Amino acid sequence: MNSNDFLHLMPLLILTFGAIINMLVISVWRNHKIIYVITALSMLAAFGSLLEQRTLGPHHIDPLFIIDGFAVFYMGIILLTALLISMLSYAYFEQREEQKEEYYLLLILSTLGACVLVLSKHFASLFLGLEILSVALYALIAYLRKRERSDEGGIKYLILAAFSSAFLLFGMALVYASAGTMEFAAIATAIASAGGLSLLMLTGFGMMIVGVGFKLGVVPFHMWTPDVYEGAPAPVTAFIATVSKGGMLGLLIRFFMEVDGFRYPALVLIFTIIAVASMFVGNLLALMQRNVKRILAYSSIAHMGYLLVAFLAGNEMGVQAITFYLVAYFITTVGAFGIVAMLSDKVRDAELLSDYKGLLWRRPWTATIFTAMLLSLAGIPLTGGFVGKFYILAAGVNTGLWLLVVTLIINSVIGLYYYIKIIAVMFQQPDAATEATARLRPAIYVASMGTLTILALLLVGIGIYPTALLNLIATVLDSYSTVAFR
Template sequence: MVLNDFLHLMPLLILVVASLIIMLVISVKRHHKIVYIITLLSLIAAFASLFEIGETEPYHISPLFVIDGFGLFYMGMILLSSLFVAMLSYAYFEQREERKEEYYILHILATLGACVLVISKHFAGLFLGLEVLSVSLYALVAYLRSREKSDEAGIKYLILAAMSSAFLLFGMALVYAMSGSMGFYEIGLYLSVSQEVPLILLIGFGMMIVGVGFKLGVVPFHMWTPDVYEGAPAPVTAFIATVSKGGVVALLIRFFIQTGGFEYPTLVLIFTIIAIASMLAGNILALMQTNVKRILAYSSIAHLGYILVAFLAGNALGVEAVTFYLVAYFITSLGAFGIITLLSDEERDAEQLEDYRGLLWRRPWSAAAFTGMLLSLAGIPLTAGFVGKFYILAAGVRTDLWLLVIMLALNSVIGLYYYIKIIAVMFSQANVSRERQALHPSAYLVSGITIALLAILLVYVGVYPTGLMQMIENLMLSINAPAL
């Protein structure tokens, strides 16, 4: 590697160095606030370094990575989301007896894995990023060891994620056996000159879809999602819903565009079935829940189905729609889980519907922010979620995906019910209070500021989406550039 390679990998190097510094600090003296500040500064520094390496032309670090506009945008989105999750974490972990400092090491390493995913153009880079992300999440999900549900969620995620990695590895091995290459673009070249796609290669792609499907939590690979969302600490749930899934979606887009996967009807049919099943199952199962975390878990399955509609468009508009929708989904999910984090106490998370009864009268600003997030998830106008859904519908209509467009519209109506159900509980006048004053109010200052920023972003992107759309359109041009 040359010096320029290190400069282009600066965001990743900052995260690596930050994790080492935190380990050294912990070895000298445990101090939650110091470790927290180091984490925030490292994520801010990593995000700021993106502006130094921003280039119009893709920069290739052969054979593993490519630094282009697509990768830089997704890295920025992941780092900002990780920063918001970290900001929400201090008050949450400060009131718990578990050792808190190691959480931030795992948090940074999981962020590092997601960043590696979005710039990967080779199977080795893909697997490296995916495992760094997954291994960190194993520990993060089960971090609160004194809670039975947390241990259960950690074990379930460990088993299913390990199985999905096995499927992914076997699929990559079959693709490599047939194509003779592990680079995305080289695999695309092999497919372009082949008379017909060998059956083994299709099986390899199918096994890779199984592996990626588990990571995304789409139907029929969604079994872990509600249990892990419920059992994991609230900030970790926010991380899984945003950073983890966003990194995998970015990887999937790059892989399919550079290999030409959209040109094969079998693969398109598989993703069409997955999209429809995810929308239906996610929304219908969410209707039956009384646990807010589980409602949002099934909601996330449905939203991944919506994203697949734009993904299947397979053109520039589709990529832009997926990216814009992810930005809107990140804002709303971080805000929703941020409210859950803010209202949780040392005993358990604020996850039951009854925990939110009368919230408007007890905490009007928290209720207003949560209402905005839920309305955005439902796709109500003047929110980021509405513009994102409209973008996806435009991509689907442009490519004549009428079945998927109709299913999206119908499922959006179904989803509206369970979002309104939570809002109705918050607006109820019955005052069932579970306030807690375990910490000084200043401990929640950063969390409150975080929620306020997300609420402002939610409305701003919903009312003035043009600037973000133009930024995405300019940065997405580089994804089709060939590998070197």
């Protein structure tokens, strides 16, 4: 490696050094505020180093990594989202008795794993990033050890993630046996030379889809999602729903664009079935829930189905639609779980619908922000979620994916019901019991409200004026991206 390679890998190096510094400080002096500051500064510095790379152009670090416009943008939204989650985490863990410092170490490491995923162009770096992300998540999910559901969620995720990693590894082995290479671009060359997908290659891709589908939480690999979302601490749930899935989705886009997987009807059919099933299963099961975290869990399954509509478009417009929708979805999801975290107490998270009864009358601004987040998830106009969903529909119509387009529209109507159900509960009159349990410590309220207000303003901003973000996405992805569009 030369100095230019180190410069392009600076975000990863900064996160690595941040994790090392946290370990050293924890071994000497446990202080929640200092560890949080180190974590936040590490993520800010890593994001700042990305700004320098905008003018450097695509750079290959053979054989593992590629740093281009696509990777820089996705790393940017991953780092900013992780920073916002760390800010919400400080307020959340400040009122808890557990040792808090190791949480931030795990948060940095899992963010590092997600960044490695979006840089990968080789199976080795893919698996390395996936395991760094996953191993840290095992501990993050079960971090609140005194909660039974937290331990249960961590164990379930551990067991199922192990199975999915086994499928992914075996799939990689089959692809390697067929293509004789583990580099994405070389795999595409091998497929072209063979005149199409062999049975061995198709089987390998199918097993890899199992591993990827687990990380994305799409049907039929979604069974872990509601239990893990419910059991994990609220900020960790936000991290799983955004950073973890965003990193894997970025990798999936790059891999399938590189190997031109959309040329093969079998692969398109598999993803079409997954998309349709995810939209219907996610929304229909969400209708039956009365736990807010489980509602948002099933909602996330449906939203991954929405994103697969643009993914199956397989063109430049589809990638831009996915990217815009991810930005809106990240803002919305972090904001929604931020509300859950802010209203939680030492004993449990504020996850029941009854916890939100009369919230409008008790905490008007908090209820307003939560309403904006829910309306964005539902795709209501003047929010980022509406523009993102419209852009995904446009990508689907442009490519003639009529089945997926109709399915998306139907499911958007279904999803509106359970979002409105939460909003309706907030508009009810509070009872005495709710008033007694809804008191928040002033310091926690002030620490969280600033972050949530910024998120709400961003959400409405990109909903009213999406042009700036759309132009940024188009410029960054088009200027020096090496992702090949069909």
